Amino acid sequence: MPPTHALDLPEILALVGSFIPIWEIGHPNVRVHTKLHYKPAPLCRCLRVSKFWYQILLPILWYGYWTDNKTMVDLIPSEAIAPHCHLLKTLRMYEYDIPLIKPMLLRGCTNLVEIDIQINIKRRKSQRSDEPVGLPEQQLLRSNPLLKTLRWTGDYNSSPILEAEGFVGLKCLETLHLQSWSCEDGQLARTLKVVSATLKRLKIGYMAGVRPEDFSLAPAVLQEGRNDLHSKETGLYYAKEYLDGVGLRLDRLEWLSWSGGRTSVESFIELIKCCPNLKSLELSHSKAGSLEGLAKGLRLHCPFLESLEIPYCLQSPSLETFLRRCSTTGLRILHITSRVPEEDFISAILHHASTLEDLSLEWYMNNMDGLTFLPLLAGCTKLKRFALHSSFKYFAKTQNPLVAFKEEKWRCRGLQELNLKFGFIESHHTIKKEKEQKLKRMMFEAGWEMVPLSCRNDHFQLTHLPKVFALLDFQELKELQRLVLHGVPFRRIGHRSL
Known part of the structure; x- marks a missing residue:
């Protein structure tokens, strides 16, 4: 008999169930870290409707398990996790959680698509664990x-050794973030070679023992006990050119x-010489020294580079030169933080200028002139x-960008989109409610509204909005659809999709 209702499909x-909220915002304020509380009750009630609903919605309830969120760990006892480990798709474990819950996870988690784990050697030793560092995590991989x-x-204090063999078998890995490891004997390059066939995104944090020659001389990593050549279907073994010692290519x-x-x-x-199709680069190193060699390397080996992000003040005497020479065709996206806008x-x-579509600038010095x-x-x-x-x-009045x-x-x-964050914080208490209502009417007449359900900073006031809308009126930006002032988003009235 064909279904008579849409929810019978x-x-x-499953689509409707994915919209049922199981997380609740505990403190919606942009000044502090927004804390999420695990609230599975609404979805659990839906599970009781019928056996069919239970089968379809249960994987949504057990999609992820995050030990960094204390409310989730407190609400779900360890014995309740074991029968549902096979449903988990995401797993986040931090510091002390790994030794406590590893037995059930190692037995049942076989369908994970995302893992976020952190090692704490000192705490692990205090629990008298004799297992080698990284062993339970390698079993999980x-x-x-x-x-x-x-x-x-x-571990931040004593970087453990990264072992490339632990990555053998990850034939679908697309995103890899590594931080606080010791990479003696070319272990970083060997690890990257293992996952090179599928890797699309790579983040390298604090790593010790990395040498320039590692990436040109990286040996192949074979599964233990095998001498087979590379299989394109499985991605587990390497072609003859890898066995012959050809360097890394991503x-x-x-x-x-x-x-x-x-x-x-x-x-x-x-x-970067191993990344011929690189499009986006993020430099988070505060003391990178001279960047002229890096710019040359990007021009010669990364011809498709179109996005550059420098989220922290980069202390380099050649930063301006680097910006000019890092791309052959011009950057399309540039997000940069600096001290003085010279x-x-x-x-x-x-x-x-001829290619930029997305430009984000952040400054820390007081003498900024609009x-x-x-x-x-x-x-x-x-x-x-x-x-x-x-x-x-x-x-000063002449310096204010507005x-x-x-x-x-x-x-x-x-x-x-126009995103501005300066001079929008008032030193006094909140303005009178009558004036705020007047400003909101003015905002409505200008064709703008605050985005519903957005977090609003308690210190943000609307007193600067007349200057902002006067600026927009002067510039006649007809295509502007989104305005963000000190983290508070606004949208044009009538554009509900934003």
């Missing part, structure tokens, strides 16, 4: 060959993040998103 019921995302953090890698630590710039340059720095950004950034808004004609953040909250940005018309007529 497994696909429809071997039990989940379909894993797509792995974030594996070693042909599918598109995103790379490097935060340095003990890894030298020279080693990182050798790594003229040479703005000029280096304008080197990519006029400094006008050349960017005049020269980058293809911009679709522009973000300007500053830790300095107050400006005033300076009205000095001339912007040429980025296709701008769709």
Whole structure:
């Protein structure tokens, strides 16, 4: 008999069930870390409707288990997890949790697609565990060959040795984050070679013992007891050219993040030589030294680079030169944090004016002048998103960007999102409710509304909105659909999809 109701179809019921909330925001305030509370009761009630609903919705309830969220661990006893381990798709374990719950996880978790684990050697020794560091985690990896995302953090105090053999068998791994490991004898390069056939995203954190020559001389890693050549179907073994000692190649890698630590710039340059199809690069190392060699390496070996992100103040005398020379065709996305917006720095950004579509700038010095950034808004004609953040909250009248940005018309007529964070915090208590209602009416008349269900900073006030809307009215940005002020999102009235 054909189904008489949409919810009788497994696909429809699973889709509807995925929208049933099982997490509740505990503190919706952007000033503090938003804490999620595990609230499975609504979904559990749906499980009792029928056997059919139980079968379809149970995998949604057991999609992930996160030990970093204390409420989830407290609500679910260990003995309740074991029968449902095979349903888990994501697993996050931090520090002391691994030795406590590993037996049931090692037995039952075989369908994970995402693992996030962290080792704490000191705490593990205090529990008198005689197992080698990383052994239970390696067993977990071997039990989940379909894993797509792995974030594996070693011990911050005493970096354990990274062993490439533990990654053999991960034939679907696309995202890999490694942090706080010792990589003597080329272990990092050997590890990357194991997963090179599928890897798309790679983040390298604090790593010790990495040498430049590791990436050109990386030996192959074979499964123990096998001498077979590489199988394209399984990805477990290597072709003859790997056995002959040809260096590492990450042909599918598109995103790379490097935060340095003990890894030298020279080693990182050798790594990017193995990434011919790299599109996005993130540099999180605060003291990278000279970057001219890195820029040359990117130009020669990464011709498709289009996105650069520098989330922390990068202390390098050659940063401006690096910005000019890092890409052969021009950057499409640039997110950068710096101390002083000097003229040479703005000029280096304008080197990519013909291609930039997404530009995000953050400054930490107090002498920021809004006029400094006008050349960017005049020269980058293809911009679709522009973000300007500053830790300095107050400006002289001539320096305030809200005033300076009205000095001339912007040429980025296709701008769709404007994100500003400066001078929007009031030092006094909240304004009177009557004035706030007046400002909200003014906002509505200007064609804007606050995005529903968004978090609002308690210190953010609406008193600067008249200047903001005056600026938008002057610039006549007809394509602008999204406005973010100090983390508070607004949208044009009538555009509900944003």
